[in-house]
Amino acid sequence: MVSLPHWSVTAARVVGACVIFSLLAGCAGSQSRHGVEPPDDYFAMSLPGLKNGQNAQMSPVDNPLNSLSSVQTPPPMMIKNALLAQHERWSGTPYRIGGTTQRGVDCSGFVRNIYRDAFNRDLPRSTTDQVHEGRLIDRQELQAGDLVFFRPPGPYNHVGIYMGDGYFMHASSSQGVIISSMQNSYWQRYYWQSRRALEPTHLASLGGF
Template sequence: MLLNPLPRLGGGLLVTLLLAGCAGYQSMDAVRVDPATTGRPQTAAPESNAVAQKLWRVYNRYEGTPYRYGGTSSTGFDCSGFILTAYREGLDRTDLPRTTGQMLAEGHYVRRDQLKPGDLVFFRIGGKEQHAGIYLGGHRFIHSATSVGVTESSLANPYWRNRYSQARRFL
């Protein structure tokens, strides 16, 4: 049982603060145990949208796969390699460009308040747009991060919110 040493913060704020991190926090009510697995907790899809569900299944297959620059397989992904694999396996799309820079040059620009599941979200890191993920809805996106590999994060997390640059739609 977690004791709240700061009752003035109220309710679950302390728990939320403890769960917050660079890769975003994950709400505990979004975690479920899938009986088809060995009991490993899996995260429930944030939306019932068919595109989000298909991409979520791909995410569950590759969650934790390590980051590897230039990687496009289960031995390791870079961010655009994971996007290509998720689109190919989840959405039967094979026509995406290979690199983040090429992805930025194609697709249709999408305002942040108009995001839909499947849109690609881009982030400015180190002064240039060099990281991308796939939006799932509910402010959540999946991506391959250098620190933890294939993961799910929140656009509301200060790290990602402050680095968000734009979104592109390929669907």
């Protein structure tokens, strides 16, 4: 077996490292050329951990495990427990425009399914119609189960279900079903309104609440 001179081995390693770096840079460059995600990925702005104003090429995503461990138990506790059970069932379901199943679901389809399965409450299919459900409430009045609406850039509005302590559950365009913080700079920027579609009379009729 022929041994290569030490300088040849070193040069080969340097060349190899340069090739790998070029490939990685090419991937990053292909994202930065676009600046933002395609129109259907309308949550692109920043990631948790980035300082406000820093750009990223993905939707804002909060680690569901970290979110769950941070959420305290607010009243009404049973509503939140019902939502957490639904999150465990749906977590990781991919996002798909027009989808309504665990093979793929969009934000309004997800909210409609949760309300139907957890609270026996029928909501309209689209965000456009859901925003007229229940009654308008101030952001400071939010309770577990309330609907939260956002107006991000692009052709679509977005809806999720408030979990308590500043967290909401929703179907993200890039990460599927997750729990996110409303304190995220992106969601704060595009927050629109909140609505209470679960009234005490309806919850009382379910027996378990």
